[in-house]
Amino acid sequence: MSGKLHIGRMVRRELHSSRAAASATTAGAASGLLLWMALETALSAAGQPAVVARPLDAGRWLADTAASAAPSLLTAAGAGLGLGGLLLLMLAVAPGRRPRHALGSSRAAVVADHEVIAAAMSRAARRQAGLAPDQVSTTVGSRSVSVTIQPTSGIPVDADAVKAAVDGELATYALRRRMRSSVRVTTRGALGQ
Incomplete structure (x- = not known):
């Protein structure tokens, strides 16, 4: 690797913030959700009681809540989820310059x-x-x-x-x-x- 290329990489690393914390947090949350769903599915298949809720019961509860909830509450929940997704997208795409x-x-x-x-x-x-x-x-x-x-x-x-x-x-x-x-x-x- 040439000296100028190495210097350029070091400068870029100092000028831009790392995405490691956001990536690790998102991956940890997604992994935790998937592991919980896998555990609940395995317990349900074995006929054991659920730790939190069986996935089918949670799905039915969510569908019933959506049917009986006020439209403004559903809109607010959708907007919150949309803003969370937009934040994650911005973290992934934005340059993240340091001062x-x-x-x-x-x-x-x-x-x-x-x-x-x-x-x-x-x-x-x-x-x-x-x-x-x-x-x-x-x-x-x-x-x-x-x-x-x-x-x-x-x-x-x-x-x-x-x-x-x-x-x-x-x-x-x-x-x-x-x-x-x-x-x-x-x-x-x-x-x-």
């Missing part, structure tokens, strides 16, 4: 959490604007970085210079996914620095 980004490196697999990138963007914005740490907050999404600045009262902040500093910092990471940045300067200033 992380792959940084460009040809020699190693480098992955950073959103919090790490947000801290670095806040630091770059703080340095450019000459502000205290609590005056800058950053939010990182899958394709965007949003910096919010609360300037010191009476001292203006050049939003374009801060945006350039943030873009420069983003460019040094060579992120595999292109991200757009935005800088917002609040109208309400902070007292002191």
